[in-house]
Amino acid sequence: MELDFVLIQALSGLASASSLFVIASGLTIVFGVTRIVNFAHGSFYMLGAYAAVTIVPWLLEFDRSPTLFFAGVIASALVVGMLGVVMEVLLLRRIYKVPELFQLLATFGVVLIVQDLVLLAWGPVDIAGPRAPGLRHGVYILDQRFPAYELFLIFVGPAVLALLWLLMHRTRFGVLIRAATQDREMVGALGVNQAMLFTGTLFLGAALAGLGGALQIPRVSANAHMDLSVITEAFVVTVIGGMGSVPGAFLAALLIGLLQAFGVLVFPKITLVLAFLLMAVVLVVKPWGLLGKPDVASGRAVLPEGILDPRPLDRFGKVLAGVAVLALLALPLLDDYSVKVGTEVLIFALAAFSLNFLVGNGGIVSFGHAAYFGLGAYGAGMLVTKAGLSMEPALLAAPIAGGAAAALFGFFVVRLSGIYLAMLTMAFAQIAYAVVFQWVEVTGGDNGIVGVWPSRWAASREVYLYLTAALSIAAILFLTRVIRAPFGATLRAARDSAARADAIGIDVRTHRWLGFILAGAAAGLAGGLYAFSKGSIDPTLLSIPLSVDFLSMILLGGIQSVFGPLAGAAAFHAVKDQLMPLTDHWRLLLGLAIIAMVLAFPRGLAGLRRRAA
Amino acid sequence: MAERVLEVSGLSAGYGPAEVLFGVALHLDRGEVAALMGRNGAGKSTTMKAIMGLLTPRAGSVRFAGQDIAGLAPYRIARLGLGYVPEDRRIFTDLSVMENLEVGRRAAPAGRAAWTAERLFEIFPNLAEMRHRRASAMSGGEQQMLTIARTLMGNPEAVLLDEPSEGLAPVIVEQMAEAVLRMKAEGIAVLVSEQDLDFAAAVADRALILEKGQVRWEGPIATLEADEDVRRTYLTV
Numbered sequence: 001m002e003l004d005f006v007l008i009q010a011l012s013g014l015a016s017a018s019s020l021f022v023i024a025s026g027l028t029i030v031f032g033v034t035r036i037v038n039f040a041h042g043s044f045y046m047l048g049a050y051a052a053v054t055i056v057p058w059l060l061e062f063d064r065s066p067t068l069f070f071a072g073v074i075a076s077a078l079v080v081g082m083l084g085v086v087m088e089v090l091l092l093r094r095i096y097k098v099p100e101l102f103q104l105l106a107t108f109g110v111v112l113i114v115q116d117l118v119l120l121a122w123g124p125v126d127i128a129g130p131r132a133p134g135l136r137h138g139v140y141i142l143d144q145r146f147p148a149y150e151l152f153l154i155f156v157g158p159a160v161l162a163l164l165w166l167l168m169h170r171t172r173f174g175v176l177i178r179a180a181t182q183d184r185e186m187v188g189a190l191g192v193n194q195a196m197l198f199t200g201t202l203f204l205g206a207a208l209a210g211l212g213g214a215l216q217i218p219r220v221s222a223n224a225h226m227d228l229s230v231i232t233e234a235f236v237v238t239v240i241g242g243m244g245s246v247p248g249a250f251l252a253a254l255l256i257g258l259l260q261a262f263g264v265l266v267f268p269k270i271t272l273v274l275a276f277l278l279m280a281v282v283l284v285v286k287p288w289g290l291l292g293k294p295d296v297a298s299g300r301a302v303l304p305e306g307i308l309d310p311r312p313l314d315r316f317g318k319v320l321a322g323v324a325v326l327a328l329l330a331l332p333l334l335d336d337y338s339v340k341v342g343t344e345v346l347i348f349a350l351a352a353f354s355l356n357f358l359v360g361n362g363g364i365v366s367f368g369h370a371a372y373f374g375l376g377a378y379g380a381g382m383l384v385t386k387a388g389l390s391m392e393p394a395l396l397a398a399p400i401a402g403g404a405a406a407a408l409f410g411f412f413v414v415r416l417s418g419i420y421l422a423m424l425t426m427a428f429a430q431i432a433y434a435v436v437f438q439w440v441e442v443t444g445g446d447n448g449i450v451g452v453w454p455s456r457w458a459a460s461r462e463v464y465l466y467l468t469a470a471l472s473i474a475a476i477l478f479l480t481r482v483i484r485a486p487f488g489a490t491l492r493a494a495r496d497s498a499a500r501a502d503a504i505g506i507d508v509r510t511h512r513w514l515g516f517i518l519a520g521a522a523a524g525l526a527g528g529l530y531a532f533s534k535g536s537i538d539p540t541l542l543s544i545p546l547s548v549d550f551l552s553m554i555l556l557g558g559i560q561s562v563f564g565p566l567a568g569a570a571a572f573h574a575v576k577d578q579l580m581p582l583t584d585h586w587r588l589l590l591g592l593a594i595i596a597m598v599l600a601f602p603r604g605l606a607g608l609r610r611r612a613a
Numbered sequence: 614m615a616e617r618v619l620e621v622s623g624l625s626a627g628y629g630p631a632e633v634l635f636g637v638a639l640h641l642d643r644g645e646v647a648a649l650m651g652r653n654g655a656g657k658s659t660t661m662k663a664i665m666g667l668l669t670p671r672a673g674s675v676r677f678a679g680q681d682i683a684g685l686a687p688y689r690i691a692r693l694g695l696g697y698v699p700e701d702r703r704i705f706t707d708l709s710v711m712e713n714l715e716v717g718r719r720a721a722p723a724g725r726a727a728w729t730a731e732r733l734f735e736i737f738p739n740l741a742e743m744r745h746r747r748a749s750a751m752s753g754g755e756q757q758m759l760t761i762a763r764t765l766m767g768n769p770e771a772v773l774l775d776e777p778s779e780g781l782a783p784v785i786v787e788q789m790a791e792a793v794l795r796m797k798a799e800g801i802a803v804l805v806s807e808q809d810l811d812f813a814a815a816v817a818d819r820a821l822i823l824e825k826g827q828v829r830w831e832g833p834i835a836t837l838e839a840d841e842d843v844r845r846t847y848l849t850v
């Protein structure tokens with residue numbers, strides 16, 4: 001490698017590190033003070049870009065000057081900061097005390113809402129932004145041309161770091177933020193109105209995200225996918241740096257920027273995998289990140305109350321279950337459409353049940369359960385289409401694929417707890433998604449693979465329904481036995497107090513790992529069944545939105561009940577299937593529904609039944 | 614009659630399913646120091662947290678400065694002029710001494726001289742020498758001084774002071790006692806929770822003894838010193 005080439009590569013690494021830091025700093029500050037992992041931070045980033053492609057060109061009409069360009073960028077950041085205030089006042093304020101899982105879901109609800117609102121306001125077409133006046137040329141560094149704007153970006157990160165340092169150390173607001181990051185209750189007992197502090201923090205955090213987005217407009221067009229792609233990277237940066245630590249975020253952004261800039265030379269396709277490897281290594285060596293503190297992450301419950309006592313169904317429950325199964329078997333008496341929905345409900349019921357096996361029974365909040373579902377689907381689908389095998393061995397391979405992925409990812413996941421664990425599961429899922437999405441030659445990329453058909457004997461919808469019913473119900477019954485077995489009880493004990501379980505000689509980590517693998521295998525089976533029911537596979541089967549669908553199902557059903565998630569899956573999927581064709585704003589509705597669910601009835605459908613009883 | 618600053622009656626509170634306080638009644642007059650005594654686990658800290666709003670009272674009333682404060686958010690209670698010094702100190706260890714004081718700073722009510730860092734350094738000379746040191750690098754005694762100084766920066770009318778002498782060397786304990794007397798001299802009412810009778814006798818006019826979440830004995834501190842029976846029943850381990 002030539003020296004000039006290395007230099008250019010390093011510079012572009014620094015430029016992306018700088019951008020990444022600006023975004024991640026806001027996320028980490030908001031987390032430090034409010035203890036909420038704000039999914040909507042990516043939405044603020046996207047809104048910053050959209051605001052900038054609207055405001056900046058308008059300003060440049062008056063005069064194509066650098067001053068007006070940057071005035072527009074700052075204005076965009078401030079506008080987004082105000083949106084952060086709106087979110088704090090309308091939503092966050094009501095959920096500071098609820099379990100972390102609900103907070104994550106509620107902020108994800110905001111992500112969904114913003115996605116639809118952005119489409120409404122700006123339409124589906126990407127919007128290219130203007131280049132920055134005065135920074136459109138290239139600079140020659142050792143004979144290599146390097147864009148001036150990228151060079152400028154390199155300085156933005158350190159400048160923001162310096163400004164944040166001044167804010168944090170030289171202003172009362174900053175001192176209060178640092179104090180609240182450590183002990184917000186004590187800050188309140190000293191007379192500080194936390195509501196004001198939190199609102200101010202959200203303004204700052206959202207404005208930083210908005211600034212990050214607005215600064216991107218000369219490089220990338222504003223588009224409706226910016227939110228989820230950036231939030232994963234920002235999560236990785238904050239986790240590596242230590243949640244709540246601004247200098248940690250800077251360090252982590254530098255590491256990731258450089259790693260990606262040089263990693264792309266070695267493994268051109270899998271730079272995300274490198275970031276993940278770094279994260280896995282850091283979390284194993286320093287579970288709270290490079291500069292993080294354990295007390296920041298621990299504290300409040302991650303979960304609402306989970307499964308306490310998995311008693312067998314009472315008589316009413318048994319009747320209900322029997323009626324449900326009979327109704328499913330009778331579906332072919334209706335029409336084809338009902339058979340299709342019934343098949344899907346069975347598949348999602350298995351997926352949701354396996355997720356609640358982790359969440360409700362094990363206290364392991366997986367935010368990326370779709371990864372195992374999707375990998376099961378791909379495992380089965382590719383065996384059929386690429387290797388020419390038939391459905392039977394492919395369906396056998398599906399749980400193996402899901403379980404193997406869960407074994408690999410779970411090995412790291414079960415070392416963590418709480419919010420770090422949730423974020424790691426999500427990061428792994430995003431990596432699996434990225435691999436499937438980018439490895440076009442093998443996976444078909446965005447288009448996926450078609451022609452995943454069942455064997456001839458199972459080709460009719462009715463027979464496939466019965467096949468699905470047999471396999472799903474068998475898997476669910478098997479998992480139920482595990483929940484009731486000593487193994488399940490051990491998982492519950494570890495959920496309620498890992499320290500105590502450790503103390504009485506239980507190998508908590510291994511138990512949780514095995515549980516994770518089991519749940520992954522069950523999700524993989526569900527994914528395999530889904531692939532054959534659709535006849536095709538594509539990357540959305542591993543995506544975050546599907547993971548959130550699964551979480552919504554178990555939440556709707558009630559995570560403290562063993563069988564509630566099945567009802568949740570049925571209700572969720574039936575409603576979605578009915579409503580989705582009727583509306584262009586499914587995400588808006590779903591987002592509002594998730595938020596309403598978190599605010600209004602956090603115990604789910606099974607909770608309703610218990611309340612009525 | 615002396616002016617009541619704080620008046621608590623029928624106060625019940627607890628943690629989750631655990632009931633800890635069962636109708637605590639106590640009061641504090643302007644400028645007086647009262648010692649809240651009792652064995653480990655008697656409910657002293659819980660009483661203070663419930664008064665301060667850190668724990669929502671389940672029943673009872675808490676009046677402060679003529680206002681019912683039961684159920685208010687802690688920051689509102691603090692703003693009315695009630696200061697709180699927690700037993701585990703809860704210093705902001707990432708912040709310097711001066712920054713810790715800054716977090717506690719609030720304007721003084723009209724007509725009263727505000728506490729400043731410099732005035733506090735007169736009481737706690739040790740702190741003056743380390744104003745820019747991170748609190749994590751301070752000794753336990755220094756942290757105890759800082760936590761009191763931080764609360765005084767809010768210019769409170771009354772202070773709930775939870776076990777200021779716990780785990781400290783005798784010299785430092787003496788300094789704490791002086792600090793409490795200095796607060797009294799400034800007209801601040803202090804409710805100090807304490808297990809050590811000598812310390813209580815050095816600072817307080819009156820004692821209240823808690824046991825199993827109720828006030829069981831109340832009287833002048835001198836009486837308590839003289840009455841061995843009471844001490845044996847409620848205090849000695």
Ligand SMILES: Nc1ncnc2c1ncn2[C@@H]1O[C@H](COP(=O)(O)OP(=O)(O)OP(=O)(O)O)[C@@H](O)[C@H]1O
Binds near residue numbers: 628657
């Ligand atoms: N956070 C908590 N959760 C549950 N129970 C608690 C908690 N804090 C205290 N308790 C219980 O409440 C009771 C009273 O505790 P408290 O701390 O008020 O006692 P104390 O009089 O301050 O004791 P000490 O002298 O040891 O500080 C004890 O039985 C204690 O175990």
Ligand SMILES: [Mg+2]
Binds near residue numbers: 657658659775776
């Ligand atoms: Mg105590």
